[in-house]
Amino acid sequence: MKSIAIVGAGVGGCTTYLFLKKHLSSHIPDLDIHIYESYPPPPYLSKSHPKSPNAHPKDIEETPNLHSTPTTNLTTAIGGGLGLAPNGIRVLKKLDPEIFSRIKASSHETDVFTLQVSSGRILGNFPAGGKRYGHGTMMIMRATLHDTVLEKVDLKDISFEKKVKNVVDGEDRVKIQFEDGESVEVDFVVGADGVWGKTKEAIPESARVRAEYDGLVGIGAFLDEKTTRRILDEVKDKKNLVLPKSFMTMTFGPGAFFGSWLDMDRVEKSSPKNGILESKDPDHNLPFAGWWSTFPMEPPPTSRTPFAEVKDQVLAKHKEWTPLITALIENSGLDGNREGTFVLPRWITPPMPKWTSNSGRILLAGDAAHCMPPDSGQGVSCAVEDAMTIALLCEDIFTAKTGKELSDQERFKKLCDLYTKLRKPRCEYIVEEARKRGDMKRELGIVEQTIRNVVMWAMCKVMPESAMDAFYSYDVETEVKKALKGEIPAVKGKGKVIAVEQK
Numbered sequence: 001m002k003s004i005a006i007v008g009a010g011v012g013g014c015t016t017y018l019f020l021k022k023h024l025s026s027h028i029p030d031l032d033i034h035i036y037e038s039y040p041p042p043p044y045l046s047k048s049h050p051k052s053p054n055a056h057p058k059d060i061e062e063t064p065n066l067h068s069t070p071t072t073n074l075t076t077a078i079g080g081g082l083g084l085a086p087n088g089i090r091v092l093k094k095l096d097p098e099i100f101s102r103i104k105a106s107s108h109e110t111d112v113f114t115l116q117v118s119s120g121r122i123l124g125n126f127p128a129g130g131k132r133y134g135h136g137t138m139m140i141m142r143a144t145l146h147d148t149v150l151e152k153v154d155l156k157d158i159s160f161e162k163k164v165k166n167v168v169d170g171e172d173r174v175k176i177q178f179e180d181g182e183s184v185e186v187d188f189v190v191g192a193d194g195v196w197g198k199t200k201e202a203i204p205e206s207a208r209v210r211a212e213y214d215g216l217v218g219i220g221a222f223l224d225e226k227t228t229r230r231i232l233d234e235v236k237d238k239k240n241l242v243l244p245k246s247f248m249t250m251t252f253g254p255g256a257f258f259g260s261w262l263d264m265d266r267v268e269k270s271s272p273k274n275g276i277l278e279s280k281d282p283d284h285n286l287p288f289a290g291w292w293s294t295f296p297m298e299p300p301p302t303s304r305t306p307f308a309e310v311k312d313q314v315l316a317k318h319k320e321w322t323p324l325i326t327a328l329i330e331n332s333g334l335d336g337n338r339e340g341t342f343v344l345p346r347w348i349t350p351p352m353p354k355w356t357s358n359s360g361r362i363l364l365a366g367d368a369a370h371c372m373p374p375d376s377g378q379g380v381s382c383a384v385e386d387a388m389t390i391a392l393l394c395e396d397i398f399t400a401k402t403g404k405e406l407s408d409q410e411r412f413k414k415l416c417d418l419y420t421k422l423r424k425p426r427c428e429y430i431v432e433e434a435r436k437r438g439d440m441k442r443e444l445g446i447v448e449q450t451i452r453n454v455v456m457w458a459m460c461k462v463m464p465e466s467a468m469d470a471f472y473s474y475d476v477e478t479e480v481k482k483a484l485k486g487e488i489p490a491v492k493g494k495g496k497v498i499a500v501e502q503k
């Protein structure tokens with residue numbers, strides 16, 4: 001194998017690149033690994049990027065490491081925040097301790113999510129990780145996480161504004177055609193191009209499976225220090241004020257769900273003195289609080305729908321909820337622009353029959369293969385698990401180890417066969433579990449709501465320590481080793497594989 005193309009520079013594409021560099025490039029020194037991304041480079045990369053009008057070849061040489069650039073603040077929060085689960089954190093730590101340190105420094109780690117009902121009555125704590133898994137869940141801005149991995153990609157190995165139009169599978173090579181009329185031929189393609197990706201169209205069995213709107217929308221905002229303090233001040237005398245006991249609170253009510261976080265540690269640590277409202281918090285630009293509301297909406301808004309247009313609907317959904325919740329919503333997006341707010345309709349891909357092409361030279365990863373409901377909190381973790389799996393399998397199959405006696409064609413087929421066996425049942429199991437969690441956020445009758453609340457209360461009371469093992473304890477290295485020895489790994493948990501629904 002001489003050349004690999006990765007379509008898409010999201011977290012999945014960047015980590016696939018970094019894992020392949022780590023595990024394959026030392027064995028195959030002339031291996032070319034290149035990422036093609038349809039979007040322009042982020043602003044902090046632009047100056048040094050060849051496509052930038054300001055670019056100078058010297059800039060590229062002088063910018064070998066962009067790590068120290070602070071790239072994320074409230075104004076780049078449009079993509080929202082996400083919870084990085086312990087299984088994903090362990091993978092990123094193995095990839096690069098520096099990536100891990102930066103993520104740790106820019107996130108808030110929590111071992112539990114507090115569950116409550118809309119009146120503020122606590123149902124219990126739901127495990128988000130902890131000692132058993134090495135980490136809790138790290139709440140981080142999507143842009144920060146993305147920057148952290150993108151900055152590690154060598155700029156000469158990535159082409160921005162290079163939108164893939166078509167991927168054509170051949171027996172010996174794969175041809176990628178771009179919207180600008182150019183094309184390249186490579187030995188192997190990883191389609192990490194997300195839910196709307198083009199690569200899957202090269203796999204005839206999966207080409208017609210389309211993402212579907214799941215009927216729910218996620219709308220939310222991040223709040224700066226000043227606004228957070230104003231809210232706390234506003235609600236402090238309210239009778240039924242319930243301040244969150246843990247960092248992250250998940251509130252279930254009639255016809256809607258509300259997730260919120262409040263960084264009380266930072267609020268308290270940087271408590272303003274002598275009437276000066278804003279503190280000297282070193283991470284002053286990062287949000288102090290955030291929230292997202294999930295509820296059914298038809299027709300779906302687009303991700304470009306301004307927050308102001310849907311704010312009244314959000315307020316109406318949470319009208320009688322705790323004072324903190326209504327204050328969070330009312331104080332969001334006050335300046336009328338999109339900064340710090342987001343509107344994200346939820347798109348989910350039904351399970352696809354195949355993730356790999358017949359030649360074995362095209363493989364799907366991340367959301368391109370398994371776009372899952374956000375209720376799983378596993379989208380990124382599964383994408384980075386895919387990335388590590390691809391690299392470890394490639395290292396074994398394409399270097400001196402198990403693949404020695406095989407032809408190139410047989411090696412690609414072996415890679416795709418093992419990748420599918422390892423990843424497909426696990427991801428489909430997680431999608432199925434997440435769908436069940438998502439259903440709890442839909443419009444429910446009074447009886448169904450009561451049952452849901454009792455079930456959640458009981459679950460929090462009796463759940464064994466191992467309850468989240470199926471999600472959090474997955475270890476990529478162990479599973480890959482087992483697969484290479486011919487032991488077909490069992491899916492943890494129920495391992496239900498969903499029937500394929502071809503469109």
Ligand SMILES: Cc1cc2nc3c(=O)[nH]c(=O)nc-3n(C[C@H](O)[C@H](O)[C@H](O)COP(=O)(O)OP(=O)(O)OC[C@H]3O[C@@H](n4cnc5c(N)ncnc54)[C@H](O)[C@@H]3O)c2cc1C
Pocket residue numbers: 007008009010011012013036037038039080081082083084085162163164165192193194195196197198218344346365366367368372374376377378379380381383
């Ligand atoms: C509201 C919401 C909340 C979420 N919360 C969580 C959470 O708490 N925890 C969690 O783990 N996950 C969460 N997720 C899921 C998570 O964001 C995704 O699973 C993850 O970002 C997938 O990464 P990816 O790299 O596979 O795909 P993407 O991030 O979609 O990246 C795909 C890349 O491919 C590029 N691309 C697409 N088409 C082309 C083309 N034709 N040519 C070239 N490039 C192309 C795109 O521009 C993009 O850069 C959430 C998702 C949503 C929507």
